[in-house]
Amino acid sequence: MTMFSPALLDRYLDFKQVTSVSDPSANEFSASNGLASYPLKITNVMTKWRLASLWNYDYLGNAIGTHDIFVAEQKNDPPTFFKTTLSTFIQQVRSNEEGIQYSHFSHHLNSSLVLDYEIPEYFSCWYKKLPKSEQKLILSWIYMGTRYSYSSLHVDVYGTSAWNGVIIGKKMWLFYPPDQRSVLYNGEVNPFKPDYKRYPAFQEARPLVCIQSANEIVYTPSGWWHCVMNLEPGFALTENFINAINFEQVKMDLVAMGASKAVNKLEALVKL
């Protein structure tokens, strides 16, 4: 079995870095061939949100700490899962105990925490235009974990795009364009512990790399493969969104999963 070694992370620093931009305009972001075509790091936006000065482990614990969450123990391969309360897990992450543990949850959506951020126009989501009672898909999560916890290689759900803002911690992102699917073995390979014997063509894969610190937002375009390593313990807020840029892909994915009603409603709403 291939083991994870932190030294491997340093080697990824030699690859091309994701572009960084300060507080772009909606037009700079969405214009054809604009910033939205590639992964992007966005600075000086999150610092304008209330959460930048409010959110920390205690604030989160006070707001939603009593809720149960599922935690993946990633030291085990394949990972095992256990259930605990968010407050207990916060203590575990802060005390830096043994283990590599990662959890994502959406309890913020039913709390006043959602009042602490205002997403820029270019991240606005068509799905949120539907009446609340018809919004069945969950599209926002908080990710919390220890050092070296990670998200494995994937493209985002339903063909959506996403933004991700780090509140506490530091992440390394590896991005691969949609056309590298075959050398990624459809996402089976783990770039953080690559098994070249089993996945020889992965040696041809060339990632874009992004180091994301607190108060920086990372944008993932629809269809881009990515995996994410937490270089430091912490937590981040992420939302996936549907817009004019990704709608054709989202439409195919939603129809394929039997949600054509939602597609029809979205189309009617945005009057395509």
Ligand SMILES: O=C(O)CCC(=O)C(=O)O
């Ligand atoms: O681990 C992370 O922060 C990345 C999460 C992610 O890629 C996702 O929610 O789709």
Ligand SMILES: [Fe+2]
């Ligand atoms: Fe993702």
